[in-house]
Amino acid sequence: MSRGNSSSTVDPAEIEKFSAMAEAWWDEQGDFAPLHRQNPMRLSYIRDKACAHFQRDPKELTPLKGLRVLDIGCGGGLLCEPLTRLGAQVTGIDASEKNVAVAGLHAEQGGLEIDYRCITAEDLAETGETFDIVLAMEIVEHVADVGAFLEASASLLDKDGAFFLSTLNRTTKSFLMAIVGAEYLLRWLPRGTHHWKRFLRPSEVTRQLRQSRIEVRDLAGMVYNPLNDSWRLSRRDLEVNYLLYGQKAD
């Protein structure tokens, strides 16, 4: 299995830098602490919906065995690694060469086989490859052309596959929480990480996805509890972060 074409082209002097970055990505108290806090909730949503979709038992240790998963915008591999441990055959793509190198290095240290590639969703879609599960987590708010991105993501999904997306809603509350709170007050994220105007309402994502022949089957909010620094799923509160699961329309 290729471990990302970019990792082989990396200058050895760069390796040290990447390894420091990998440590930063994977340090649960470090720069990416908010993502680590969210991860159990995101994973349980993906696992439970995917198990229902493919009729697997979520109590098994490798319930996703044999399923091909694509993680678009994989970053340091925070989702790719656990999904691999759950039995999936995971491909992680990222537009950043550094992220791909960092993720590859960390997977290697942990003895995990993950196919990391530095490629965009649009370019990968050109190859005609498809996957059983496609993840577009916290990525759609960063892309320039949402329609083209979702069209490409949809074409990467197998006709019987499961599609997951998470993003930020465009509400007053999300402005206060995600921009003012997370970037300015708590400094969880560098300032300018998010552009509020690019945030999409659930109705907008749902409509765009339907144009790309993906039917949204479930929507859930992600709610932060500052008292115990943890996240939980909410059926009602989609005001800030939300997740969705969909499948190909017949």
Next chain:
Amino acid sequence: MSKQTTSSREEKSTQAPAERSCDVVISGGGLVGLTLAAALSGAGLSVEVVDAQEPRKVLSAPFDGRASAIAAGSRHILEGIGLWSLVADKAEAIEEIRVSDGRIERRASPFFLHYDSEELGLGPLGHIVENRDLRRGLHQLLSSRKTFRLHAPDLVVDSQRDANGARVILDSGVEIRAALVVAAEGRNSPLRRAAGIPVRTWQYRQHGLVCTLEHERPHHGVAHEHFLPSGPFAVLPLRDDDAGRHRSSLVWTERPELAERMMALAPKDFAWEVQRRFGDTLGQFSVEGPRWSYPLSLLHAQRYHDTRLALLGDAAHVIHPIAGQGFNLGLRDVAALAECIVDTRRLGLDIGADAVLERYERWRRFDNMMLAGITDGLNRLFSNDIPPVRLARDLGFAAVERTPGLKRFFMRHAMGLVGDLPRLTRGEPL
């Protein structure tokens, strides 16, 4: 050295000891450690237990003559891991608990507290099971688990733990890589010491005397807790033996000097001393088997975890046996830790991560501290003969006895049915 592990026996043809790898290494194969092993291996995780004792010796009668009180919540845990069905026919149900205040050769105080299972309507208040029956059941259960392995007799002599993983080195030379190491080594836990985790501890000026009593009349499922000036004196109902003899388990706390003298007595004289303190409700006592005596202490670790290390049971907390809660607390630790580990593993996440171990500690610390405090307070309240204190506690008994809501709460707490309970404790599958 004659020590040889199961694994080194198989692989002795190779010179260098093989490096093994699993999800969880448990140091200590006592009741609590093996129960965790059963819970985790039942969920499919690979578990290796390292125990200092020869398995055959551990299962023999003279090794451990103690019996354990299994509260209702603990019974759910044992049901959940598949052990209860293997020991149920050896367990005696406690239908009634009689708590009374007394002095040697005096009638018990007229004020006494009386707990009846019918009052709560949740089945028996608990069960008494002999430790060797629990141990035999656990070995039987685990022998069929493909992802379980026992290294015994063997010892963890070194452990290296960091963000990437843990590695333990055994006395036999075997090396095991794991995501998490659990110390279930009892109160003197070497792994806890090596990790530099401080403890708060003190000795009670008391010893616990333990043995099995045989008696003429049946106990009818009644547990007696008799408060004597030197400490609590409990007679707990056991199953009749194969010859149909009625039996109870004695837990007698006594001042160290006197405990030593009692241990030195001939069986017949010892039985007579028991009789003097208990009275003749159960007819004449006799003591056939071995007797044990050990100093009582309280211990609480300041942290329950370190990098990729979790403390379990007595390694984290030792309490006074006054309420028979020590093993129950250990089982509640097992239920909470097993749930933290299994839930994390089922998400594909790192089971040795700090966040996982912090969750376990948050879950267990308060309950353990509460019971350490309660049992310590009870012991201080009851282990004396000062008349005003005697009067106050007798009135306290009477007050609890007459306040049904309070009494129900105490009963439910003692049964392990209060608080935010792990799935196993609620009687749900892991």
